[in-house]
Amino acid sequence: MRSRDNNDVGQATMLLLAVVVLVALSAVAVAEFGRRIEQREQAQVAADAAALAGTTGGQSSAAAFAAANGGALVRFRIDGAEVVVEVVVGDSRATARATRAP
Numbered sequence: 001m002r003s004r005d006n007n008d009v010g011q012a013t014m015l016l017l018a019v020v021v022l023v024a025l026s027a028v029a030v031a032e033f034g035r036r037i038e039q040r041e042q043a044q045v046a047a048d049a050a051a052l053a054g055t056t057g058g059q060s061s062a063a064a065f066a067a068a069n070g071g072a073l074v075r076f077r078i079d080g081a082e083v084v085v086e087v088v089v090g091d092s093r094a095t096a097r098a099t100r101a102p
Contacts, residue, residue: 036091039090039092040092040094042069042070042089043071043087043089043094045069046066046069046070046089046094047066047071047086047087047095047096048096048098049065049066049068049069050063050065050066050069050073050076050085050087051084051085052065052098053065054076054078054085054098055083055098055099055100056100059073059076062076062083066085066087070089071087071088071089071094072087072089073086073087074086074088074093081099081100081101082097082099083098083099084096084097
C-alpha cells in the first residue's frame with residue numbers, strides 16, 4: 001500500500017474554489033448584460049410612446065409618456081408632419097419618430 005504524499009493534500013479544494021469563483025463571476029457578468037439589454041429595450045419603449053404622444057399632445061405629452069415609461073425626454077423636435085424624440089433610461093438612449101399624417 002502506498003502512502004500519500006503530504007504535498008498533494010488540498011489540491012481539490014483549491015480547484016473547487018477556482019471553479020466557484022469562475023461561476024460567480026460569470027453569473028455577475030450575465031446579470032449585468034441582461035440589465036443593459038432590459039434598459040435599452042425600456043428606453044426604446046419609452047421613446048416610441050413619447051413620439052406617438054407627441055404627435056397629438058406636443059412636448060408636454062411626450063415628456064409625460066416618457067416619464068410614465070421610466071425615461072426622461074431629452075430632445076423633442078417637430079419636423080413638418082414628423083415628431084422626433086430622444087429618451088434616456090439609465091445609461092441607454094433611444095430615438096423614435098412618429099408621423100402626424102393619417
